[in-house]
Amino acid sequence: MVNAPAATAAERRYWTVPIGRAVLALIPAAVITFNADHSPELGLVAFGAFAVLSGILVAVGSWLTLGDARARTLFLVQGIAGVVLGALALAFHSGGLGFFLYLVSVWGAVTGFLELYSGTRARGKSASARDWMSMGALTAILALVFLILPPHAVVSVGLLGAYFVVLGVYLVIGGLSLKWASTPAAATSVAKDSDIS
Structure with a gap:
């Protein structure tokens, strides 16, 4: 019971992780949207920068704010991937269209599944569960689309931009x-409940 208030306080800061991920997704979305060059090289650079920065944010942010040890581990693995x-x-940004499609597909399959699984596990226990399931499904669908789509650089890079x-x-x-769910009134209510316990 001693650890419950600390975990609740940490989880109230979790909203910063999706907001940070949103910023990191919207930047390459703008770069792809407003760039006439939809080459595989642009796709690899935009994807690589997003995947590295978002991976670091997901791994570190989730580790510091989530109370459930298994969820922390799953998001750590997702971040590392x-x-x-x-x-x-980024290292092989001139790898061509096939390499671009392969990397995005693998990334979407691995991270999408992990986030979808995390959401399914947390259903009914975490306010983030529905968002994790939705984002995981969206990312897994991106992987499937990249696998079945006929190879075309403009379409594939544009699709990545739309996903972002x-x-x-x-x-x-x-x-x-x-953030709005963890209002001061809600925090006061949690504090009062822990005082009564």
């Missing part, structure tokens, strides 16, 4: 919803 695959994209837009907007809504 993002950093590794993003670093590969949808992800960024959804994360902003989810993050602000979490």
Whole structure:
């Protein structure tokens, strides 16, 4: 019982993680949208930068704010996968369309599944569960689309940009919803409940 108030206080700060991810998604979305060059090289650089920075944010932010040890571990693995695959994209940014499609597909499959699984596990226990399931499903769908889509650089890079837009907007809504759910009145109520215990 002693650890419960500390975990609750830490989890109230979790809203910063989706907001940070939203910013990191909307930047490459803007770069892709307003750039006439939809080459695989642009796709690899935009994806790589997002995957590395988002991976670091997910791993560190989730580790510091989530109370559930398994959820922390799953998001740590998700973050590490993002950093590794993003670093590969940046290191081999001239790898061509096939390499771009392969990396995004692998990243989407791994991170999408992990986030979807985290949300399914946390259903009924965490306010973030629905958002995790939605974002995980969206990312897994991106992986499937990249696997079945006929190879075309403009379409594929444009699709990645569209994914970043949808992800960024959804994360902003989810993050602000979490922030507003942890109002001072809610925090006072939690504090009073812990005092009674």
